[in-house]
Amino acid sequence: MKSIRVLxxxxxxxxxxxxxxxVNCRHLHAKQNLALRVVGVCDSRSLLLVDNVDEMEFSDEFxxxxxxxxxxxxxxxxxxxxGQLLVxxxxxxxxxxxxxxxxxxxxxxxxxxxxxASFETVEILLQAIDLSCCIVLANxxxxxxxxxxxxxxxxxxxxxxxxxxxxxxxxxxxxxxRVLTSGDPIYRIIGSLSGTLGYxxxxxxxxxxxxxxxxxxxxxxxxxxxxxxxxxxxxVARKALIIARLxxxxxxxxxxxxxxxxPNELGxxxxxxxxxxxxxxxxxxLYIADKVRVASxxxxxxxxxxxxxxxxxxxxxxxxxxxxxxxxxxxxxxxxEIYSRCYKNSPLVIQGAGAGNDTTAAGVLADxxxxxxxxx
Amino acid sequence: MKSIRVLxxxxxxxxxxxxxxxVNCRHLHAKQNLALRVVGVCDSRSLLLVDNVDEMEFSDEFxxxxxxxxxxxxxxxxxxxxGQLLVxxxxxxxxxxxxxxxxxxxxxxxxxxxxxASFETVEILLQAIDLSCCIVLANxxxxxxxxxxxxxxxxxxxxxxxxxxxxxxxxxxxxxxRVLTSGDPIYRIIGSLSGTLGYxxxxxxxxxxxxxxxxxxxxxxxxxxxxxxxxxxxxVARKALIIARLxxxxxxxxxxxxxxxxPNELGxxxxxxxxxxxxxxxxxxLYIADKVRVASxxxxxxxxxxxxxxxxxxxxxxxxxxxxxxxxxxxxxxxxEIYSRCYKNSPLVIQGAGAGNDTTAAGVLADxxxxxxxxx
Numbered sequence: 001m002k003s004i005r006v007l008x009x010x011x012x013x014x015x016x017x018x019x020x021x022x023v024n025c026r027h028l029h030a031k032q033n034l035a036l037r038v039v040g041v042c043d044s045r046s047l048l049l050v051d052n053v054d055e056m057e058f059s060d061e062f063x064x065x066x067x068x069x070x071x072x073x074x075x076x077x078x079x080x081x082x083g084q085l086l087v088x089x090x091x092x093x094x095x096x097x098x099x100x101x102x103x104x105x106x107x108x109x110x111x112x113x114x115x116x117a118s119f120e121t122v123e124i125l126l127q128a129i130d131l132s133c134c135i136v137l138a139n140x141x142x143x144x145x146x147x148x149x150x151x152x153x154x155x156x157x158x159x160x161x162x163x164x165x166x167x168x169x170x171x172x173x174x175x176x177x178r179v180l181t182s183g184d185p186i187y188r189i190i191g192s193l194s195g196t197l198g199y200x201x202x203x204x205x206x207x208x209x210x211x212x213x214x215x216x217x218x219x220x221x222x223x224x225x226x227x228x229x230x231x232x233x234x235x236v237a238r239k240a241l242i243i244a245r246l247x248x249x250x251x252x253x254x255x256x257x258x259x260x261x262x263p264n265e266l267g268x269x270x271x272x273x274x275x276x277x278x279x280x281x282x283x284x285x286l287y288i289a290d291k292v293r294v295a296s297x298x299x300x301x302x303x304x305x306x307x308x309x310x311x312x313x314x315x316x317x318x319x320x321x322x323x324x325x326x327x328x329x330x331x332x333x334x335x336x337e338i339y340s341r342c343y344k345n346s347p348l349v350i351q352g353a354g355a356g357n358d359t360t361a362a363g364v365l366a367d368x369x370x371x372x373x374x375x376x
Numbered sequence: 377m378k379s380i381r382v383l384x385x386x387x388x389x390x391x392x393x394x395x396x397x398x399v400n401c402r403h404l405h406a407k408q409n410l411a412l413r414v415v416g417v418c419d420s421r422s423l424l425l426v427d428n429v430d431e432m433e434f435s436d437e438f439x440x441x442x443x444x445x446x447x448x449x450x451x452x453x454x455x456x457x458x459g460q461l462l463v464x465x466x467x468x469x470x471x472x473x474x475x476x477x478x479x480x481x482x483x484x485x486x487x488x489x490x491x492x493a494s495f496e497t498v499e500i501l502l503q504a505i506d507l508s509c510c511i512v513l514a515n516x517x518x519x520x521x522x523x524x525x526x527x528x529x530x531x532x533x534x535x536x537x538x539x540x541x542x543x544x545x546x547x548x549x550x551x552x553x554r555v556l557t558s559g560d561p562i563y564r565i566i567g568s569l570s571g572t573l574g575y576x577x578x579x580x581x582x583x584x585x586x587x588x589x590x591x592x593x594x595x596x597x598x599x600x601x602x603x604x605x606x607x608x609x610x611x612v613a614r615k616a617l618i619i620a621r622l623x624x625x626x627x628x629x630x631x632x633x634x635x636x637x638x639p640n641e642l643g644x645x646x647x648x649x650x651x652x653x654x655x656x657x658x659x660x661x662l663y664i665a666d667k668v669r670v671a672s673x674x675x676x677x678x679x680x681x682x683x684x685x686x687x688x689x690x691x692x693x694x695x696x697x698x699x700x701x702x703x704x705x706x707x708x709x710x711x712x713e714i715y716s717r718c719y720k721n722s723p724l725v726i727q728g729a730g731a732g733n734d735t736t737a738a739g740v741l742a743d744x745x746x747x748x749x750x751x752x
Binding site for chain 1: 727
């Protein structure tokens with residue numbers, strides 16, 4: 001039986017779902033001669049660690065107990081009296097994770113899984129790479145900050161996986177990597193990588209008003225608490241940057257031209273979420289309706305996409321042919337079109353649900369399993 | 377620099393293209409610290425082997441020389457006086473490949489790449505697996521013969537890759553494997569896995585006659601020399617079987633219900649290809665047109681698909697919703713829809729060119745590179 005030791009950073013929706021998936025898949029992985037051994041779990045304040053990382057692992061019972069605690073809003077630290085475990089808090093967390101990375105990286109091996117949404121994990125991850133650990137990311141931040149950090153993180157390309165940073169569990173990164181490594185040069189990628197904006201754009205086509213559609217999307221739970229966090233395009237820009245860097249572009253987030261679907265005057269510094277939803281949005285209805293109409297007159301549809309072509313990367317509204325994979329998109333699916341020598345006239349297309357904790361955590365788990373040949 | 381030693385079985389269109397890709401990607405792979413070293417190449421009659429498999433490899437110049445010879449119809453044996461190489465013929469080929477597998481499998485490692493279309497390689501492959509070699513297949517036959525052979529071939533699942541047996545280079549097998557390994561159970565797969573039949577079905581929708589469309593497809597080079605080799609559905613059935621077995625179904629080719637698009641009376645034992653094209657096909661026009669019409673009256677379109685659901689696997693005509701990914705398919709692209717817990721209402725869809733030597737060989741090369749962690 002091959003042991004893959006895992007330390008999970010971040011215990012929000014994705015992290016909790018990952019722990020549940022690991023427990024649920026015990027039998028399946030045992031058939032593949034694999035055992036995932038969770039030795040530590042962090043939330044934003046604490047790290048719970050098994051007493052002896054070389055030999056122990058958290059029981060399934062305790063992994064599920066952590067899930068339950070976190071899902072009702074209790075911090076991990078509330079479980080500190082649960083028996084044979086060590087608890088580290090605040091500033092000690094980073095230090096201790098790096099200690100564990102040092103202990104296990106070059107001996108049994110260790111996968112550090114970043115399911116947080118924090119900028120602060122990058123320091124841990126960079127050191128973990130140096131210590132021969134493997135890394136799996138659902139967190140986009142470490143890959144979208146400084147180019148230097150990015151290059152260090154991917155310097156051992158077989159030690160890192162980050163499928164779930166783009167399109168949740170959709171096999172986007174794995175497929176792009178396959179195409180690139182086969183010497184088939186990719187010259188254009190265009191994708192709809194926000195379920196929220198995909199839904200909004202396809203509803204607009206049916207003649208609805210922008211303000212109606214965004215309010216409906218919020219009602220359906222498709223948006224962030226403040227929908228401007230979707231409408232500003234920054235989440236799509238981060239995904240675009242991850243793909244662009246994978247294609248070899250040495251660019252930073254601020255070099256991507258990002259079109260926000262609302263002007264600065266309607267931004268968070270000018271009005272509250274409630275004001276934006278009740279009043280601000282309506283002022284955009286005519287402008288957006290006009291764009292939709294013009295696209296339709298041209299025989300096209302309007303989509304909010306990321307486009308990477310040559311050395312350019314931009315994010316925003318674009319007219320696309322009705323009968324292209326992106327043009328045919330309905331609802332909240334993600335779609336990505338990849339153009340290369342082999343997929344020239346007709347692109348390689350990957351489509352499906354690109355959000356959700358279940359799917360995202362499934363992508364993370366597939367990434368962990370994909371690292372198995374590096375473990376003994 | 378990590379060395380991946382490769383022995384290529386089969387030097388037809390895909391095998392030749394693979395050798396060219398390997399040469400063209402030297403620089404790319406060197407940047408990943410990888411060197412692919414080709415130590416032997418077989419065609420149907422001969423094996424050319426480097427003089428000393430431990431230390432030598434074929435030069436790029438010689439790899440391209442083999443490609444040129446084979447592309448003008450010369451056998452590999454015609455290059456037997458090209459210097460430091462060994463030539464084995466006929467019955468000696470198998471024996472010698474197994475010798476090399478024994479020599480390299482447990483020492484430097486070896487990937488045996490089957491680009492042939494032969495049933496006869498399975499014996500070599502089974503022994504190579506026992507000798508700790510890795511295997512990459514573009515050849516569907518070894519995976520679609522006896523269940524016993526299949527189980528032995530995949531017994532070391534990390535040592536085998538077979539992406540290019542289904543949908544050429546499309547990431548179908550890799551994506552299904554990812555979904556399965558993440559504990560996301562797949563309950564249905566439906567796909568259009570023949571570019572020829574995909575083209576035929578979408579042309580029929582435009583009101584053309586079956587006989588016209590098949591003749592046009594043959595004119596465009598989309599079909600086998602005898603189009604009945606496409607129309608009988610057996611190529612799709614083999615692909616369906618590979619997917620079904622990957623999903624865990626213990627079935628054989630003869631347990632798949634396969635609908636042929638022509639009756640026995642029009643088969644190769646009753647008439648020649650010419651007769652079939654000029655006379656036989658026309659007798660099917662009304663029958664097929666009627667099916668297309670009925671589908672259309674139901675608001676559907678007719679597609680030739682493989683469908684795997686639960687323990688059932690069948691291949692044939694099926695009515696599908698116009699606005700599903702398969703219903704929207706035009707031209708010769710392959711499409712596959714994967715339904716699982718994570719991709720339930722809206723499937724995971726992979727679409728793109730599913731045929732062609734360039735794409736198929738690119739898939740084979742990506743498979744070889746994906747084995748790199750097993751090499752030193």
